[in-house]
Amino acid sequence: MSDTEQTPAVPAQAGAPAVEAVPTREPLLEVDNVTLRFGGVVALNEVDFTLYKGEILGLIGPNGAGKTTCFNAMTGIYQPSEGQIRFRGQKISGKKRHQITRMGMARTFQNIRLFPEMTALENVLVGADAHHKTSVISALFRLPRYWKEEREGREKAERLLEFVGIRKRMHEFARNLSYGEQRRLEIARALATDPVLLCLDEPAAGFNPAEKEELLQLIRQIRDTGVTVLLIEHDMRLVMGVTDRIVVLEFGKKIAEGLPAEVRDNPKVIAAYLGVPDDAA
Amino acid sequence: SGGDDTASGDACGSKIAFFGALTGSSAALGINEHNGVKLAVDKYNKENADCKVELVPLDSQGSPDQAPQLAQKAIDDTKILGIVGPAYSGESEAAGPLFNEAGLVTITPSATRPSLAEQGWKTFFRAVGNDFSQGPAAGNYIKNVLKADKVYVIDDQSAYGAGLADEVKKLLGPAVVGSDKVQGEGKQVEFSAVVTKVKAANVKAIFYGGYYQEAGLIRKQLTAAGVNAPLVAGDGVNDVAYITSAGAAAAEGTILTCPCQPATEARGTFAQEYKALNGTDPGTYSDTAYDAANILLAGIKAGKATREGLLEFVKGYSGEGVAASYKFVEGGELDPAQVKVWAFKVQGGKVVPDQEIPKS
Amino acid sequence: MTTVLEKVRSGREAAGERWRGAPRWVRWALLAAVIVFFYALPNKEFYQYLGPIPTPGANFTQVMFTVSIYVLLAVGLNIVVGFAGLLDLGYFGFFAVGAYTVAVLTSPSSDIKTLWPWLLAVPVAIALTMVSGVMLGTPTLRLRGDYLALVTLGFAEMIRIGAVSSEFLKGQRGFNQIPHPPGQYADGKPVFGVLDARPYYWLVLTLIILVVIGVRNLTHSRVGRAWISIREDEDAAQLMGVPTFKFKLWAFAAGAAIAGLAGALFAGKQNFVNSQNFELLNSIIILAAVIFGGSGNIVGAIVGGGLVAYMIERFRGIEVFGFELYEFRFLFFGLVLVIMMIFRPEGLIPNRRRAAEFKDRRKEVTVGE
Amino acid sequence: MLLEIDDVSLLYGRIQALHGISLTVDEGEIVALIGANGAGKSTTMRAISGIRPVATGSIRFDGEDITKLRADLRVRRGLCQAPEGRGIFPGMTVLENLDMGAYTRRDRAGIAQDLDRVLGLFPRLAERRKQHGGTLSGGEQQMLAVGRALMSRPKLLLLDEPSMGLAPMLIQQIFDIIVEINQQGTTVLLVEQNAQQALARAHRAYVLETGRIVKSGTGAELLHDPAVKEAYLGVA
Amino acid sequence: MNFDGLFSNFGELTTTGLTQGAIYALVALGYTLVYGVLRLINFAHSEVFIAGAFAALWTWNGFGLNQDSQVSGVGTIIFYLLAAMVVAAVASAGTATVIERVAYRPLRKRNAPPLAFLITAIGASIAIAEAFGVYTDRRPQGAPALVSSKPLFEVAGVPIDAIQLLTIGAALVMMIGLDMFINRSRVGRGIRAVAQDANTAALMGVNKDRIIMMVFIAGGAMAGVAGLLYDVRIQTLTYSVGFLLGLKAFTAAVLGGIGNLRGALLGGLLLGVVENYASGLFGSEWKDFAAFALLVVLLMFRPTGLLGESLGRARA
Ligand SMILES: Nc1ncnc2c1ncn2[C@@H]1O[C@H](COP(=O)(O)OP(=O)(O)OP(=O)(O)O)[C@@H](O)[C@H]1O
Numbered sequence A: 001m002s003d004t005e006q007t008p009a010v011p012a013q014a015g016a017p018a019v020e021a022v023p024t025r026e027p028l029l030e031v032d033n034v035t036l037r038f039g040g041v042v043a044l045n046e047v048d049f050t051l052y053k054g055e056i057l058g059l060i061g062p063n064g065a066g067k068t069t070c071f072n073a074m075t076g077i078y079q080p081s082e083g084q085i086r087f088r089g090q091k092i093s094g095k096k097r098h099q100i101t102r103m104g105m106a107r108t109f110q111n112i113r114l115f116p117e118m119t120a121l122e123n124v125l126v127g128a129d130a131h132h133k134t135s136v137i138s139a140l141f142r143l144p145r146y147w148k149e150e151r152e153g154r155e156k157a158e159r160l161l162e163f164v165g166i167r168k169r170m171h172e173f174a175r176n177l178s179y180g181e182q183r184r185l186e187i188a189r190a191l192a193t194d195p196v197l198l199c200l201d202e203p204a205a206g207f208n209p210a211e212k213e214e215l216l217q218l219i220r221q222i223r224d225t226g227v228t229v230l231l232i233e234h235d236m237r238l239v240m241g242v243t244d245r246i247v248v249l250e251f252g253k254k255i256a257e258g259l260p261a262e263v264r265d266n267p268k269v270i271a272a273y274l275g276v277p278d279d280a281a
Numbered sequence B: 001s002g003g004d005d006t007a008s009g010d011a012c013g014s015k016i017a018f019f020g021a022l023t024g025s026s027a028a029l030g031i032n033e034h035n036g037v038k039l040a041v042d043k044y045n046k047e048n049a050d051c052k053v054e055l056v057p058l059d060s061q062g063s064p065d066q067a068p069q070l071a072q073k074a075i076d077d078t079k080i081l082g083i084v085g086p087a088y089s090g091e092s093e094a095a096g097p098l099f100n101e102a103g104l105v106t107i108t109p110s111a112t113r114p115s116l117a118e119q120g121w122k123t124f125f126r127a128v129g130n131d132f133s134q135g136p137a138a139g140n141y142i143k144n145v146l147k148a149d150k151v152y153v154i155d156d157q158s159a160y161g162a163g164l165a166d167e168v169k170k171l172l173g174p175a176v177v178g179s180d181k182v183q184g185e186g187k188q189v190e191f192s193a194v195v196t197k198v199k200a201a202n203v204k205a206i207f208y209g210g211y212y213q214e215a216g217l218i219r220k221q222l223t224a225a226g227v228n229a230p231l232v233a234g235d236g237v238n239d240v241a242y243i244t245s246a247g248a249a250a251a252e253g254t255i256l257t258c259p260c261q262p263a264t265e266a267r268g269t270f271a272q273e274y275k276a277l278n279g280t281d282p283g284t285y286s287d288t289a290y291d292a293a294n295i296l297l298a299g300i301k302a303g304k305a306t307r308e309g310l311l312e313f314v315k316g317y318s319g320e321g322v323a324a325s326y327k328f329v330e331g332g333e334l335d336p337a338q339v340k341v342w343a344f345k346v347q348g349g350k351v352v353p354d355q356e357i358p359k360s
Numbered sequence C: 001m002t003t004v005l006e007k008v009r010s011g012r013e014a015a016g017e018r019w020r021g022a023p024r025w026v027r028w029a030l031l032a033a034v035i036v037f038f039y040a041l042p043n044k045e046f047y048q049y050l051g052p053i054p055t056p057g058a059n060f061t062q063v064m065f066t067v068s069i070y071v072l073l074a075v076g077l078n079i080v081v082g083f084a085g086l087l088d089l090g091y092f093g094f095f096a097v098g099a100y101t102v103a104v105l106t107s108p109s110s111d112i113k114t115l116w117p118w119l120l121a122v123p124v125a126i127a128l129t130m131v132s133g134v135m136l137g138t139p140t141l142r143l144r145g146d147y148l149a150l151v152t153l154g155f156a157e158m159i160r161i162g163a164v165s166s167e168f169l170k171g172q173r174g175f176n177q178i179p180h181p182p183g184q185y186a187d188g189k190p191v192f193g194v195l196d197a198r199p200y201y202w203l204v205l206t207l208i209i210l211v212v213i214g215v216r217n218l219t220h221s222r223v224g225r226a227w228i229s230i231r232e233d234e235d236a237a238q239l240m241g242v243p244t245f246k247f248k249l250w251a252f253a254a255g256a257a258i259a260g261l262a263g264a265l266f267a268g269k270q271n272f273v274n275s276q277n278f279e280l281l282n283s284i285i286i287l288a289a290v291i292f293g294g295s296g297n298i299v300g301a302i303v304g305g306g307l308v309a310y311m312i313e314r315f316r317g318i319e320v321f322g323f324e325l326y327e328f329r330f331l332f333f334g335l336v337l338v339i340m341m342i343f344r345p346e347g348l349i350p351n352r353r354r355a356a357e358f359k360d361r362r363k364e365v366t367v368g369e
Numbered sequence D: 001m002l003l004e005i006d007d008v009s010l011l012y013g014r015i016q017a018l019h020g021i022s023l024t025v026d027e028g029e030i031v032a033l034i035g036a037n038g039a040g041k042s043t044t045m046r047a048i049s050g051i052r053p054v055a056t057g058s059i060r061f062d063g064e065d066i067t068k069l070r071a072d073l074r075v076r077r078g079l080c081q082a083p084e085g086r087g088i089f090p091g092m093t094v095l096e097n098l099d100m101g102a103y104t105r106r107d108r109a110g111i112a113q114d115l116d117r118v119l120g121l122f123p124r125l126a127e128r129r130k131q132h133g134g135t136l137s138g139g140e141q142q143m144l145a146v147g148r149a150l151m152s153r154p155k156l157l158l159l160d161e162p163s164m165g166l167a168p169m170l171i172q173q174i175f176d177i178i179v180e181i182n183q184q185g186t187t188v189l190l191v192e193q194n195a196q197q198a199l200a201r202a203h204r205a206y207v208l209e210t211g212r213i214v215k216s217g218t219g220a221e222l223l224h225d226p227a228v229k230e231a232y233l234g235v236a
Numbered sequence E: 001m002n003f004d005g006l007f008s009n010f011g012e013l014t015t016t017g018l019t020q021g022a023i024y025a026l027v028a029l030g031y032t033l034v035y036g037v038l039r040l041i042n043f044a045h046s047e048v049f050i051a052g053a054f055a056a057l058w059t060w061n062g063f064g065l066n067q068d069s070q071v072s073g074v075g076t077i078i079f080y081l082l083a084a085m086v087v088a089a090v091a092s093a094g095t096a097t098v099i100e101r102v103a104y105r106p107l108r109k110r111n112a113p114p115l116a117f118l119i120t121a122i123g124a125s126i127a128i129a130e131a132f133g134v135y136t137d138r139r140p141q142g143a144p145a146l147v148s149s150k151p152l153f154e155v156a157g158v159p160i161d162a163i164q165l166l167t168i169g170a171a172l173v174m175m176i177g178l179d180m181f182i183n184r185s186r187v188g189r190g191i192r193a194v195a196q197d198a199n200t201a202a203l204m205g206v207n208k209d210r211i212i213m214m215v216f217i218a219g220g221a222m223a224g225v226a227g228l229l230y231d232v233r234i235q236t237l238t239y240s241v242g243f244l245l246g247l248k249a250f251t252a253a254v255l256g257g258i259g260n261l262r263g264a265l266l267g268g269l270l271l272g273v274v275e276n277y278a279s280g281l282f283g284s285e286w287k288d289f290a291a292f293a294l295l296v297v298l299l300m301f302r303p304t305g306l307l308g309e310s311l312g313r314a315r316a
């Protein structure tokens, strides 16, 4: 499998190789010189990158490089010690987590975090509710808005469950789903919030190669619906196969950025992260 | 229908109730009274074997929040024509409006809070003096007999305790160097915070407004902390149960007042009959409760078979009891001429009468 | 013994299945029958045929009123604990706020002497409890789990001590002569008087039905889903766009409003409110009732609240070997809680989620234990 | 035979996760267990270490029937697992976590020596020795979990997806470590999604499908089995 | 507000507060330990305390002492104290163990949801307290004045007596001992491991049930000693005192940071002192109000208590 085949096929709207398109594309997320410290530990050190609308960006790096921390800073779980994160032109800092989600950023978790005692359907409905406006009053008296939004949410949820391929399991409690189904459900739930940007934290962990292949297809489909994707993953086959560009972190610092092929051959990245090329094993 | 005075047979099988604490942290006083009422009913039924009256004990645990429910229970039982009680001021305040609304007559042998008579309840009658007489008397005793110029006043925030303590404070004025509040009804048993303050204030006497259990524990903990100033307290503490609570050594020397005379001073053979029936000597308010019950029984005997009838009867009553002569004036108060206040003292593990305190 | 239990359990489950499987009209008819039964219950002509159900030691109608108040409270607390998963150990504090608001505004013993009629004070009481719910919630709902439990408990204690010790709230002496709800019979006698407790009970029962409909509507909506998602995983809920703080406040406020309503009803019936009506034990009893019945399930909360309140009253007036059982009521109550929870940890009528979860978990005990 | 599993079934409530599986591990071997998501690999591990009770069947370890033995006693018999999901003690420091691995051991000198060795294997952990386990990154926690299991010097080491969440370079390293400790005398039972690597190093292997063992053989055999290749190695 | 009442009695209020706080702290240790390991507010711990307090009292009764007895001779007093302490510690530890066996372990075996534990805890607490209540007729029981309250010496003009020394000293010693046990010993490490992840702890060879038992025993013994000290200080005991005292002790544990042993001591002492200052400032009826107000305010600024959680799961 070679990535030179992959890259040009990807950008649906631009129709041109990603790198060349960069200056003309609209920035969606700007991570601007972000530093984040935990006591003495510098988890992010002046990290600086931009994510453009419609692309799939890979975020890779050795263990403890700061990838998950970067997600956490983006979604408002941590506040950067220095620097700024801008999403759709607005500063993230000071925003509540649910506001960030409503602005169009959704994520999955490195350790799955579903609502275990809600059904798959209800899990997705919670995501869909992010843009609903049914108030306590309209729910209490079942005003027209309630009926409209319930119907809408339900349709959307079923459509998304179908999309990730677990519609048959929609009345099952989340905790009864298998590991792979749970990961899919997490994605469906995140998509239900109508994100502009979807952040996936190691979605393929614990998947076997065949399942990874399916996941790869799914991520592409998501991108094709117009959603920008930020992907953390250690599986190089997946990363190289699906991303348009890659950012590499090490010890909280960005050490490389570029097309998958470039990054893969970057000696710094090989030394810090990849070790011997993949197929030599 | 109204008070049908003629057909005396109608009143047979009627009930009167005693309303007061039979269990709980101040039960000893309620039991004194209940025993007095029992004696009255017992004697009545012996004399009128063909037309008996039943006594219903209503145990309030001395707690105002139980009172409305219990009053409701009394009201629901249409056979109950009159009530001896409520024994305590707090429960009287809570239950009074209900009795008033239901037109059920109550004669309290012991609830001494003055304001009870000022609520406009048509059904309220008090067979003893109130704390307008007891409070100043206790204050005078502290001032004139104990000659204490620095006094600490504690109360239990109850209708009775707080009211009495206020009267004492009023009389003593600047001699009161500190005051504090505790919780009654057995809710508090640890008084180190109060004790610390009393100890630091270095006073000559302590007045407590409240009931015997807390008084005993406070006394005990004061003594344990090395405070030896005498404790003065009102009728709520006036029972041997106080000594049990404080421990004999700590209790010794405590001064207790009561707007009543010693029950052992009651006229006639009351004390003997009481002991014969109940196996104990009469205690504080046993005699007034006996008298209160007899007033109701006299009404029933006179053929008052309805609540309205009995209420009218009590309102117009005048007669002799073992503790005093009874006649009710405005608001249901006892005729002021009949009110006496006594001081008692704890001596050798017993509560003994000390002296009658002259009215100021 | 286990086999008997299993049988009971499977019988109950079968009943549940049959209920869900039954046609709509059957369910409505059954529901209507139950409601009619409860309206008829306090009539002596009816309950005298019910064998051991009427309480021997207390007026049954009065008991039913108390029971209905507890049911209302349990329904309210169930929103907070059962749905939103916020452990509130001081729920009775809101009941106190409701009762005191009515007392202060209507009673002649109150310092402000407004002497309002009862009905006018009720909306104010509800509004004020909601406000106090928001006031308590705003600083404390950021705390999680057991910290919240303790803070709510502390807050309820503060309300109680404030009531005991402040001049304005009259402490143990309380407020008396609180007016009854309005209404007169044709002959001029008041509907809500001291002589007949049934109208109060019917009033509460009607309000319970309305409140239950409201709560059901809420839980089957975006609001209810938000509550449950918060209960399940608060962080994840936030990241899915749920304004968790706002919905927690709503849960608190809704629960509080119901407690305030209950308090106002209580004050109107009892005519008297003092600090002793609000002992901490009551909060705990309500919580126990909700969990005992099956937290997160409205029917469970109703059954729990009803049974617990009834159970305690049922002991009154029974003597065994010369002991008045009422004296032991809390001893039994405690034991029943322990035993019931051991045999039915998920509550009498658990919610569908808990029931399913528990069925799965029950068999997964660790080896060698 | 060091470990002998005979016809073991296991239930999660209504769900039957294992349907009578049998497998053996000989002293000194590396045995790999591979299979798709939800096949029951982790469940098998849980049954062996005793945190889930088996419904039927028996487990023998070192000649003793341990089917009903409590989990902690199995550890004392020399059986230690690095669990799926890592199971780090979040409020303990890295060092304390490692100490917990040696909970059943009493030889201070040996423990100290092993600690040095583990910190040598994972320099990242040495850097973070005073940091709380809960604040480590996913991969760091994984290293800690493996390191901690090594600290107990078990006779049989159970590793459930030790490479999950590790960076490519470290995956390499982890497998080298497994071979190394095996050569030093520790028997290893290994669950892996990274089947290629696992099979390349295992003496023998089992393939698990929906709670049943469907294939077994030497590592090399399975590595070249076309069906296995297609299903688990992702090579068409 | 009575500032004079506060400042003129500042010394006494402080010593009383510290003494009271020491008792809170000892009881708080039990809450903290159990909470740390099982994530359970062991409501019944207040009854563990009560059991110890009654055991001590009845031990003295057994020796023929009642509330009016006069005891003299340092040796005799020490003997009575030690005997009662042993009995109280054993009784409390025993009660705690029984509670764990009867009320909690069966639920653990059935994987019950956390709220179920809370309810059995409450049930057990009510039942035990009521049992003592029924047995004692709900009357306060008097204890002999064993230790004299005569001031021994003065510190900055504040008299200090033997009861205060004994109480605070005992709390300090026991707390330090427990802290060393938990943080230094192997069993202590096991306790912390179970606290954080019981299943993994089992995989490391830790016997969970034994550890839980140890926790109840250790917490129980502390509560027993607290019960004895309470008797010595207050000389009166009622079945119902456990409830409020337990609540305060739990508050103390939370103030200090639940699961944190040193926090329990700090929280206890702080609570005792603040309470007493408030009683000087506003009147002693506001004492409990101040205690809970302190809790609410403190948690607003430090949501995990003064020293933070430690035994338990750090919230990562
Ligand atoms: N709360 C915290 N306190 C101290 N250090 C922390 C905290 N959270 C994260 N770290 C440190 O920050 C670094 C970055 O962690 P992060 O989880 O972002 O890594 P990662 O790139 O996602 O790694 P992995 O691939 O292993 O998941 C790690 O070294 C970790 O130990």
Ligand SMILES: Nc1ncnc2c1ncn2[C@@H]1O[C@H](COP(=O)(O)OP(=O)(O)OP(=O)(O)O)[C@@H](O)[C@H]1O
Pocket (backbone or CB within 6 Å): A175, A176, A177, A178, A179, A180, A206, D012, D015, D017, D035, D036, D037, D038, D039, D040, D041, D042, D043, D044, D084
């Ligand atoms: N706690 C549980 N409750 C209910 N079912 C469970 C539980 N854990 C696992 N299962 C089910 O048991 C089956 C086997 O799960 P197991 O975790 O053993 O799979 P696995 O082979 O380890 O898969 P993976 O590669 O995802 O780790 C799956 O169908 C799963 O859904």
Ligand SMILES: CC(C)C[C@H](N)C(=O)O
Pocket (backbone or CB within 6 Å): B029, B030, B087, B088, B089, B090, B110, B111, B112, B113, B160, B235, B236, B237, B285
């Ligand atoms: C029985 C009495 C001591 C009652 C007391 N006088 C009161 O008013 O409450």
Ligand SMILES: [Mg+2]
Pocket (backbone or CB within 6 Å): A067, A068, A069, A110, D137, D138, D139
């Ligand atoms: Mg990560």
Ligand SMILES: [Mg+2]
Pocket (backbone or CB within 6 Å): D041, D042, D043, D084
């Ligand atoms: Mg697994």
